[in-house]
Amino acid sequence: MKKLWGGRFTKSAEEWVDEFGASISFDKELVLEDIEGSMAHVAMLSKTGIITEDEAEKIKTGLQQLKGKAAKDELAYSVKLEDIHLNLESHLTELTGPVGGKLHTARSRNDQVATDMHLYLRKQVKLIVELIQEMQEELVTQAEKNVETIMPGYTHLQRAQPISFGHHLMAYFWMLERDKERFSESLKRINLSPLGAGALAGTTFPIDREYTAELLGFEGIYENSLDAVSDRDFILEFLSSSSILMMHLSRLSEEFILWSSQEFQFIELDDSFATGSSIMPQKKNPDMAELIRGKTGRVYGNLMGLLTVLKGLPLAYNKDMQEDKEGMFDTVKTVTGSLKIFAGMIRTMKVKTEQMEKATKNDFSNATELADYLSDKGIPFREAHEIVGKLVLVCVQKGCFLGDLPLEEFKNAHSLFEEDIYQVLDPYTAVKRRNSAGGTGFKQVSIAIEKAKESLGATEVCK
Numbered sequence: 001m002k003k004l005w006g007g008r009f010t011k012s013a014e015e016w017v018d019e020f021g022a023s024i025s026f027d028k029e030l031v032l033e034d035i036e037g038s039m040a041h042v043a044m045l046s047k048t049g050i051i052t053e054d055e056a057e058k059i060k061t062g063l064q065q066l067k068g069k070a071a072k073d074e075l076a077y078s079v080k081l082e083d084i085h086l087n088l089e090s091h092l093t094e095l096t097g098p099v100g101g102k103l104h105t106a107r108s109r110n111d112q113v114a115t116d117m118h119l120y121l122r123k124q125v126k127l128i129v130e131l132i133q134e135m136q137e138e139l140v141t142q143a144e145k146n147v148e149t150i151m152p153g154y155t156h157l158q159r160a161q162p163i164s165f166g167h168h169l170m171a172y173f174w175m176l177e178r179d180k181e182r183f184s185e186s187l188k189r190i191n192l193s194p195l196g197a198g199a200l201a202g203t204t205f206p207i208d209r210e211y212t213a214e215l216l217g218f219e220g221i222y223e224n225s226l227d228a229v230s231d232r233d234f235i236l237e238f239l240s241s242s243s244i245l246m247m248h249l250s251r252l253s254e255e256f257i258l259w260s261s262q263e264f265q266f267i268e269l270d271d272s273f274a275t276g277s278s279i280m281p282q283k284k285n286p287d288m289a290e291l292i293r294g295k296t297g298r299v300y301g302n303l304m305g306l307l308t309v310l311k312g313l314p315l316a317y318n319k320d321m322q323e324d325k326e327g328m329f330d331t332v333k334t335v336t337g338s339l340k341i342f343a344g345m346i347r348t349m350k351v352k353t354e355q356m357e358k359a360t361k362n363d364f365s366n367a368t369e370l371a372d373y374l375s376d377k378g379i380p381f382r383e384a385h386e387i388v389g390k391l392v393l394v395c396v397q398k399g400c401f402l403g404d405l406p407l408e409e410f411k412n413a414h415s416l417f418e419e420d421i422y423q424v425l426d427p428y429t430a431v432k433r434r435n436s437a438g439g440t441g442f443k444q445v446s447i448a449i450e451k452a453k454e455s456l457g458a459t460e461v462c463k
Contacts, residue, residue, distance in 0.1 A: 033119040040215040062095040108199035110229040131339035138346040151356040162427040193218040197228035200316035239303040246296040253289040270348035302327030360427035
């Protein structure tokens with residue numbers, strides 16, 4: 001098969017070399033975007049008189065036919081034709097004859113592929129924003145059901161202070177809110193048109209770049225043709241935002257894995273998000289959460305891979321940049337899949353409220369309440385801290401907890417302890433009293449949930 005660019009060549013590459021250099025195995029993912037960009041380009045060529053209206057109509061008709069076939073996955077692709085652009089051009093000329101070759105007037109594959117990726121990422125980022133919002137909605141729903149569900153809060157994975165389970169879930173809501181903002185804000189840089197930049201230097205044809213940008217729904221054009229074809233910042237930014245999002249999902253995955261274990265028994269994941277063992281009949285493994293935790297690494301790898309590809313490239317286009325797509329496609333698939341799985345896991349999980357509450361009564365996570373109690377009575381906090389520390393030591397030596405100590409033991413530690421100390425030590429009371437802004441107090445958690453609902457209602461998910 002003759003290469004569409006083969007005019008100056010006297011020798012063809014061997015088949016295995018063609019396969020190594022071709023990108024059609026993965027950039028066929030851009031088929032609809034490539035056709036969309038071509039439709040805008042041919043409309044502009046006609047408007048500016050670069051080709052006739054009759055020629056434009058023939059090309060548009062051919063492109064529409066290809067779009068229909070692509071939507072039904074009926075297009076055949078050849079490695080010999082290297083990429084999605086040359087494959088589609090070959091199909092087009094088969095349908096329209098030589099006039100199909102005029103479609104490539106005043107453009108290069110360099111600005112063509114960049115346009116395709118801008119169109120692709122714009123669509124995918126909008127989808128990701130929608131999926132983040134759906135996961136947030138599930139978090140809010142569960143948090144609202146569990147405002148007064150008490151659980152141990154942890155630092156260093158050691159029990160620290162009792163908190164509301166709803167409060168814990170809402171922490172992830174606000175992480176996702178920042179993720180959603182990052183993706184939404186990146187659309188400003190994604191939504192620029194490189195079309196018309198040519199190979200690197202623009203073109204001698206009287207094109208109208210603003211017109212094609214308008215037809216494709218872009219907010220503007222790249223102001224420099226070199227930058228237009230060599231920029232992959234928008235993909236790096238997408239991979240960076242995706243890495244941060246996956247880090248958040250991985251942290252929640254880790255918590256779900258711990259909470260669903262026999263040691264914690266705080267939640268039970270629905271059977272549809274767990275698997276069994278081929279040898280141990282009793283097992284119920286949190287495989288989906290584990291997979292999301294594991295897949296986070298591949299998204300990080302995609303970011304580092306593209307950063308490394310780009311770090312030493314001179315302007316403008318280099319074949320190295322063919323490596324920009326597979327990681328992008330893989331990240332889209334990983335992120336969208338992870339968000340869908342997580343929304344389902346949160347919606348269907350069973351919260352074991354009694355087990356959570358029980359865990360808060362068999363530890364020293366209420367020790368801070370004693371220190372605050374003494375501080376409220378005028379004892380310097382450092383002194384109060386030491387007094388309570390000694391009481392904890394007494395408990396450790398006796399094999400009991402603070403609530404088990406008789407009042408006399410508290411009085412021996414300091415005369416300011418009164419009978420009400422047992423109410424203060426109650427985990428429910430401890431959580432309820434923490435009403436500083438953003439705290440775990442029930443009132444504050446309810447306020448946070450209402451703010452979250454307002455935020456969700458105010459979010460204009462891009463269409």
